[in-house]
Amino acid sequence: MNNVRVVLYGVGAVGSRIARFLLEKKGIEIVGAIDVAKDKVGRDLGDVLGIGKRLGVVVSDDVDAVLSKVKADIAVHATSSFLKDVYPQLEGVIVHGVNVVSTCEELSYPYVTNPKLSKKLDELTKKHKATVLGTGINPGFLMDTLVITLTGVCQKVDKIEVTRLMNAGTRRIPFQKKIGAGLTVEGFKEKIEKKIITGHVGLEQSIAMIAKALGWKLDEIEIDPVEPVVAKTYVESEAIKVKPGQAAGLKQKARGIREGKETITLDFQAYIGAKEEYDSITIKGVPDINQKISPCVHGDYGTVAIIVNSIPKVINAPPGLMTMNELPIPSSALEYMRTYIIK
Numbered sequence: 001m002n003n004v005r006v007v008l009y010g011v012g013a014v015g016s017r018i019a020r021f022l023l024e025k026k027g028i029e030i031v032g033a034i035d036v037a038k039d040k041v042g043r044d045l046g047d048v049l050g051i052g053k054r055l056g057v058v059v060s061d062d063v064d065a066v067l068s069k070v071k072a073d074i075a076v077h078a079t080s081s082f083l084k085d086v087y088p089q090l091e092g093v094i095v096h097g098v099n100v101v102s103t104c105e106e107l108s109y110p111y112v113t114n115p116k117l118s119k120k121l122d123e124l125t126k127k128h129k130a131t132v133l134g135t136g137i138n139p140g141f142l143m144d145t146l147v148i149t150l151t152g153v154c155q156k157v158d159k160i161e162v163t164r165l166m167n168a169g170t171r172r173i174p175f176q177k178k179i180g181a182g183l184t185v186e187g188f189k190e191k192i193e194k195k196i197i198t199g200h201v202g203l204e205q206s207i208a209m210i211a212k213a214l215g216w217k218l219d220e221i222e223i224d225p226v227e228p229v230v231a232k233t234y235v236e237s238e239a240i241k242v243k244p245g246q247a248a249g250l251k252q253k254a255r256g257i258r259e260g261k262e263t264i265t266l267d268f269q270a271y272i273g274a275k276e277e278y279d280s281i282t283i284k285g286v287p288d289i290n291q292k293i294s295p296c297v298h299g300d301y302g303t304v305a306i307i308v309n310s311i312p313k314v315i316n317a318p319p320g321l322m323t324m325n326e327l328p329i330p331s332s333a334l335e336y337m338r339t340y341i342i343k
C-alpha cells in the first residue's frame, strides 16, 4: 500500500506540531512544505521543525512549483483564520486537484460569513475533483460537532448552552498573544478596535453549523463584543507576565436566536491563570444532557489530532466544500493511514 502523501501549507505553530505528529505516524509522509515566512523559505523542513535531522523537503513559497513537482493526496493548511485571506491559498492547491484540510476557522462553516465565496469555493472544488474541509478543536469539534453528536440521543431540544473555559497559559505562544494576555486594558481595547486582536474566531460558525444540523432556521446570531478578562492577582505563563489590572486573556459570548428566544448560547473564555478549565455542554430537552469535560480538552493537541484524523475522511469524501456535520463521525486514525482510505 502506498503512503498517503501530504503537503504542509503553513509551517507555523500549528503546522509544525502537525508535521511532527505526521512524522510519527505510519503510512503517511510529508512530500512538500509551503510557507511565506522569510526565516523558513529555502530551508529543509527538518531544520525548520528543529528535529535534529533533515527530511529532504525544502520549504517553498511557490505552491505551483511544489504541487507540479510532487504528487500529493492532501494539503494540510494552517495559515490564518479568515476565508477571504486563505481563499487564494486554497485555490492554488485545488486547481491541482489536491484535497485540503485546514485550520482556518471561518472555513469550518463558511456559509454564514462568506456565502458567495463559499459557493465559489464549492464550484472550484467540484471542477477540480478535490474536497476541502475546515476543522480544528474549536471551531470544528468542541462547540459544534460534539454538541451536534449529543443531540443524536435527544427526542426534543429546547436550548443548548456550551462553555469552553481554558487556561491559556499552557497553550502555544501565538495563541496567548492572540488573546491579548499581558496588555493593559486600554492596550487591549485599542488592539480590538484596530482588529489586531480578533477574539475567538468561530462562534458564529459553530452556532450556524449546529442550527443547520438540527434543521433550525435562526432569526439571527448575536455576537457580544470581545472583553478582556482582567487579572486580579499576578499571573504568568512561560512567555507572558500579567500584573493585576492587566488583561490575562479574553471572553466572548454568542447566541443563536430562534423564534425570538435565545436557543443556542456559546460562552468562550481563555485567559492565563484560569483556575478551573472545562468544556461543558448543557442541552435542555428530552432527555436533558449535562456533559462536562474537566480539565478542558487541550486545544493544541486536539487541533493536531482532529486535522490528522480527518485526512482519510476528506480523501474518502466526494469532491466539494465539506463541513464537519457532513462527514462521518470523528474518530482517531491510529493505525496505518491507508487502512482508513476506501478509494
Ligand SMILES: NC(=O)c1ccc[n+]([C@@H]2O[C@H](COP(=O)([O-])OP(=O)(O)OC[C@H]3O[C@@H](n4cnc5c(N)ncnc54)[C@H](OP(=O)(O)O)[C@@H]3O)[C@@H](O)[C@H]2O)c1
Pocket (backbone or CB within 6 Å): 009, 010, 011, 012, 013, 014, 015, 034, 035, 036, 037, 038, 078, 079, 080, 081, 082, 089, 103, 104, 105, 135, 136, 137, 138, 139, 140, 172, 174, 175, 303
Ligand atoms: N479551528 C481551530 O480549532 C484552530 C486551532 C488552532 C489554530 N487555528 C488557526 O490556524 C491558523 C494557524 O495557526 P498558527 O498558530 O500555526 O499560526 P502561525 O504560527 O502564525 O503560523 C502560520 C504560518 O503560516 C504562514 N503563512 C501566512 N500566510 C501565508 C501564505 N499566504 N502562504 C503560506 N504561508 C503563509 C505564516 O508565515 P508568517 O509568519 O510570515 O505570516 C506562518 O509561518 C490560525 O489562523 C489559527 O487561528 C485554528
